[in-house]
Amino acid sequence: KAGVxxxxxxxxxxxxxxxxxxxxxxxxxxxVSWYQQTPGQGLQFLFxxxxxxxxxxxxxxxxxSGRQFSNSRSEMNVSxxxxxxxxxxxxxxxxxxxxxxxxxxGPGTRLLVL
Amino acid sequence: AQSVTQLGSHVxxxxxALVLLRCNYSSSVPPxxxxxxxxxxxxxxxxxxxxxxxxxxxGINGFEAEFKKSETSFHLTKPSAHMSDxxxxxxxxxxxxxxxxxxxxxxxxxxxx
Numbered sequence: 001k002a003g004v005x006x007x008x009x010x011x012x013x014x015x016x017x018x019x020x021x022x023x024x025x026x027x028x029x030x031x032v033s034w035y036q037q038t039p040g041q042g043l044q045f046l047f048x049x050x051x052x053x054x055x056x057x058x059x060x061x062x063x064x065s066g067r068q069f070s071n072s073r074s075e076m077n078v079s080x081x082x083x084x085x086x087x088x089x090x091x092x093x094x095x096x097x098x099x100x101x102x103x104x105x106g107p108g109t110r111l112l113v114l
Numbered sequence: 115a116q117s118v119t120q121l122g123s124h125v126x127x128x129x130x131a132l133v134l135l136r137c138n139y140s141s142s143v144p145p146x147x148x149x150x151x152x153x154x155x156x157x158x159x160x161x162x163x164x165x166x167x168x169x170x171x172x173g174i175n176g177f178e179a180e181f182k183k184s185e186t187s188f189h190l191t192k193p194s195a196h197m198s199d200x201x202x203x204x205x206x207x208x209x210x211x212x213x214x215x216x217x218x219x220x221x222x223x224x225x226x227x
Contacts, residue, residue: 043217099208105157
C-alpha cells in the first residue's frame with residue numbers, strides 16, 4: 001500500500017497570503033489528522049477529520065481551517081499568513097481515528113513565510 | 115490537561131552503548147502510549163505502542179519500552195546503539211474517547227562512533 005502523501009513538499013509564501021496544503025491518506029483510512037511542528041512548540045494538533053466531518057480541533061486561530069473529501073483526501077488552509085506560521089505541517093491517517101490505532105504520517109509540507 | 119514530558123532534549127551515546135530515552139505522562143486513566151522516530155526531512159514513523167496488552171512492548175529496530183503505571187513512565191530503550199539510530203524521538207499519548215495524540219517535545223539522539 002502506498003503511504004500517506006503530502007503536496008507540495010515545500011512552500012514559500014509572504015505574510016498576508018494564504019496557502020492550501022493537501023494530504024492523501026493510506027487507502028482505506030478514513031481519519032486524517034493535521035499537526036504543526038515547530039522547533040519552539042514541538043508537535044501540536046491542528047484538527048482531525050473523519051468521514052468529511054471535523055471531529056476534533058486543536059487550539060489554533062480560525063485562520064487555520066481544513067476539509068475532507070469523500071475519498072478521504074484532506075486539505076488544510078491557512079489564511080492571512082504570519083511569520084509564526086512557518087513550520088512543518090504533518091498529516092497522519094488511520095483507519096477510524098480510534099485512540100489505540102497507529103497514525104501513519106506523511107513526509108510533511110515545509111512552509112516558510114517571509 | 116494531558117501532557118507528556120520527555121526528559122532531555124538531546125541525548126548522546128556511543129555506538130554500542132545502551133540507549134535510554136525517558137518519557138513520563140500525566141494521567142489518572144489508562145493511556146495509550148506511542149514512541150515515534152523522525153529522521154531528517156521525513157515524517158514520523160511508529161517504533162512501538164502500548165495498548166494495555168503487555169507492559170513490555172517490543173518495537174522495530176531493536177527498541178523496546180516498558181509501561182510502568184506506578185511511575186507513569188514509558189521509557190524507550192535499546193541495548194546497543196547503531197549510527198543509524200541517530201534521529202529525533204517522540205513520545206505520545208492518547209486516551210479513550212477519540213482524543214488526539216499529545217506529543218512530548220522530543221529527544222534528539224546522537225550516536226558517536
